[in-house]
Amino acid sequence: MIKIQENRRPWEIVHMDWVTCLPPGGDKSYNSFLVIVYRFSKTPIFLPFHKDDKAIDTALLIWNGVVSWTGIFTKIISERDPKFTSGLWTKIHQLFETNLSFSTAYHPQPDGLAGRMIQTLEDMVQIFCAYVIELKDCDGFTLYWYTLLSALELAYKTSIHGCTNQTPSILEKGWNPRLPQDSFRKYLVGIHSKASSFKLILE
Structure with a gap:
């Protein structure tokens, strides 16, 4: 097990991994x-x-999808992969002064806890994809597995983590975002209240 330096500020140290061989989804x-x-x-x-x-596609994916709101990472922990070992990707890390930490053949993950956590996330999405490869909403719009990743993110961020006894959102922001079911519960309370009033009138 390799000891990893802890964060000094948010989003300094991140773990990365890939889930591949999923069913192709959408126009892309x-x-x-x-x-x-x-x-x-x-x-x-x-x-x-x-x-x-x-490698450049991976770099642009991270830049456009993450760095714009997290800032530059100081350490990325990942399995050895061609996307990370290429000279171009290494150069990108040098430009941004990011330290890239690789695991070795004898250490499938530098941190066992992170390895289990990422495996849980991967399993969650793969199970989801097995049941929801393609779904149509009430308006006939097709939802592919990748269009629902944000919903899985939200579910995980607002669920209590076994290691911290807090939700990721609480630890990072100090509060949990509103969930769709929160509004739904409020709507049901309103319906119940009106139903009770109507019952009193009838009586």
């Missing part, structure tokens, strides 16, 4: 997604992409 035929996990709060980010994407 996404067949994989990148998992990024903030080490401290366990906040996940899912980014759909293509299995054959090049």
Whole structure:
């Protein structure tokens, strides 16, 4: 087990991994997604992409999908992968002064806790994809597995993590975002209240 330096500020240290060989979805035929996990709060980010994407594609995916609101990472912990070992990707890390930490053949993950956490996220999405490869909403709009990744992110961020006894959102922001079911419960309370009043009138 390799000891990892802890964060000094949000989103300094992240773990990354890929889930590949998923059913192609949508016009862009996404067949994989990148998992990024903030080490401290366990906040996940899912980014759909293509299995054959090049190093520059991965870099742009992270830049456009994550860095704009997290800032530059100081350490990225990942499995050894061509996307990370290429000279171009290494150069990008040098430009942004980011330290890239690789695991070795004898250490499938530098941090066992992070490895289990990422595996949980991967299993969650793969099970989801097995049942919801393609779904149509009430308006006939087709929802593919990658269009519902944000919903899975939200579910994980607002669920209590076994290691911290807090939700990732609480640890990172100090509050949990409103969930769709919160509004639904409020709507049901309103219906129940009106139903009770109507019953009193009838009586």
